[in-house]
Amino acid sequence: MSIRSTINWFQVAVWIVLVEIIGMASALFSGNIRAMYNSLTLPPLSPSGVVFGIVWPILYLLIGIAGYIIWNDRQNNQMNVYLFFGQLLLNFIWTIVFFTGNMFTIGFILIAVMDIIVAYLIRRVFPISKVAGWVLVPYLTWLLFATYLAVGVAMLNH
Numbered sequence: 001m002s003i004r005s006t007i008n009w010f011q012v013a014v015w016i017v018l019v020e021i022i023g024m025a026s027a028l029f030s031g032n033i034r035a036m037y038n039s040l041t042l043p044p045l046s047p048s049g050v051v052f053g054i055v056w057p058i059l060y061l062l063i064g065i066a067g068y069i070i071w072n073d074r075q076n077n078q079m080n081v082y083l084f085f086g087q088l089l090l091n092f093i094w095t096i097v098f099f100t101g102n103m104f105t106i107g108f109i110l111i112a113v114m115d116i117i118v119a120y121l122i123r124r125v126f127p128i129s130k131v132a133g134w135v136l137v138p139y140l141t142w143l144l145f146a147t148y149l150a151v152g153v154a155m156l157n158h
Contacts, residue, residue, distance in 0.1 A: 015071070016064030023060045026092045030099040031119070037099070043152025049092060057140055062135040063088070064111045069132035070125060079126060084123040096153035111147045 027033060034049045067084055074081045090110055098107035118140045126133035 007094060011072075012068045014066060015068040016061050016134070019064035019067060020057065021059045022033050022088060022092055023056055030095045033095070034091040035100045036114075041156040042081055042147060043156060048150070055142060059139050062113055063139055066125070066132045066135050069129045072119075073128055077124070080121060080124050080128075083117055083124065087114050087117040087121065090117070096151075098150065104157060106152065108147070108150045108154050111143065111150050 030036075033052075037049045037052075067088075070077070070080045070084045090113060093111045094107060096116065097103050097110060118136060122133050122136045122140060125136070
């Protein structure tokens with residue numbers, strides 16, 4: 001049986017839309033992120049605020065694909081489901097804490113925990129699905145860069 005015949009494309013689309021909505025809701029609850037970002041003293045290599053509006057929807061698409069795969073293997077690997085939803089919850093909370101609460105140190109701690117969870121999740125899903133593992137790699141890469149930015153913002157804006 002080919003992998004194509006085992007994919008439920010409607011369910012993939014639902015997962016992608018669900019994750020995109022979670023990302024949009026987080027941004028909505030965070031107020032004017034762009035104005036806040038532009039008002040901060042930023043560390044070197046900080047991208048223009050426009051970059052985030054391009055990168056995050058792509059990452060949420062990839063996260064949604066991984067979510068579909070992880071969910072469909074939930075009978076065998078329930079821990080992966082918990083890790084997936086845990087990192088998604090932290091992702092949702094992080095934007096609100098960081099940009100609305102100006103709690104940069106707490107934001108750094110949250111994103112550091114997210115880094116660990118996503119790295120561990122990737123390690124756990126690779127033996128099960130190379131696709132799920134690989135689609136999470138850009139997310140982890142961006143999270144690590146965002147962690148650097150969060151540390152810089154916390155240090156420069158305390």
